[in-house]
Amino acid sequence: MAMAAAEIERLIKESLPDALVTIEDLKGDGDHYAAHVVSAAFAGKTRVQQHQLVYKALQGRMGGELHALALQTSAPEGNEAAFQDKGPT
Amino acid sequence: MSDNPVFAKIKKEIDDNSVVLFMKGTPMMPQCGFSAAVAQALTMLNVKFKGIDVLADQDIRQGIKEFSSWPTIPQLYVKGEFVGGCDIVREMYETGELKKLFDQKGVDYAA
Numbered sequence: 001m002a003m004a005a006a007e008i009e010r011l012i013k014e015s016l017p018d019a020l021v022t023i024e025d026l027k028g029d030g031d032h033y034a035a036h037v038v039s040a041a042f043a044g045k046t047r048v049q050q051h052q053l054v055y056k057a058l059q060g061r062m063g064g065e066l067h068a069l070a071l072q073t074s075a076p077e078g079n080e081a082a083f084q085d086k087g088p089t
Numbered sequence: 090m091s092d093n094p095v096f097a098k099i100k101k102e103i104d105d106n107s108v109v110l111f112m113k114g115t116p117m118m119p120q121c122g123f124s125a126a127v128a129q130a131l132t133m134l135n136v137k138f139k140g141i142d143v144l145a146d147q148d149i150r151q152g153i154k155e156f157s158s159w160p161t162i163p164q165l166y167v168k169g170e171f172v173g174g175c176d177i178v179r180e181m182y183e184t185g186e187l188k189k190l191f192d193q194k195g196v197d198y199a200a
Contacts, residue, residue: 047177048159055160063160068123071176 003066005033008058015057016041026070034070043075050074095152103166107196108138111153111164116140123175124163130182131165137197168194 005023012021012035019039026032035054042050050073055062062069103109108131114120116128116138131138143150143162150162157164157171165172167190172178181187191198 047180048171048173051173051177052158055158060160063154072180 003061004030008033008035008066008069011059011061012037012054012057016053020076026068032068033066034072036072036074038074038076040076042073047073093152093155095148096156099149099153099156102139102141103169106139107168107194108136108191109141109166110138111141111143111149111162111166113142113144113162115142120144121162123161127163127165127175127178130178130187134182134188134191135198136191137199167191167196 005025009021009023013019016037016039018041019037021038022036024034026034037054039053041053045053051071054071054073058066058069110116110124110127110131112119112121112124112128114124116132119125119128128140141149143153153162153164154160159171159174161174163175163178165174165178172190173181178187181190
């Protein structure tokens with residue numbers, strides 16, 4: 001069973017509306033993907049929690065119809081700076 | 090935590106062994122590339138670990154996914170704590186974080 005990259009992106013954006021999603025079809029078979037997801041929702045979360053948010057967005061498809069999705073997650077650049085009070089720039 | 094009976098079994102494994110890898114196949118004979126990659130990273134770091142073959146136990150295979158709120162295998166536990174799946178462990182191995190974690194947690198290395 002396979003899933004289209006656009007469908008993966010749609011599901012992720014449905015739960016993480018600000019997400020920047022980059023999906024690569026690793027083998028061109030619609031079954032092995034790598035996704036890079038950037039969302040402010042990841043700020044301050046551990047990597048495990050970040051990935052769990054993405055898995056939750058995929059509503060149980062991960063490990064089922066979606067066989068392989070290598071995940072890389074991060075909070076937007078500059079977001080960390082927002083947490084450090086450096087005064088006005 | 091739910092009262093799923095397999096959870097007690099999983100809990101015991103991760104309490105009794107400092108490093109536990111839930112995987113498809115065994116460390117010597119992995120049955121999946123993702124499981125093989127994590128087992129290999131642990132072997133490269135010379136850390137003692139217990140591999141649990143989820144293919145040999147369907148209850149654990151389903152149970153571990155719920156237990157960790159994680160949909161895929163492999164899953165690595167260190168001192169009772171869920172560290173991550175293949176992507177996270179691979180990334181941590183490459184950055185040296187994994188070795189640091191093992192040192193911090195004081196896990197045993199193979200002789």
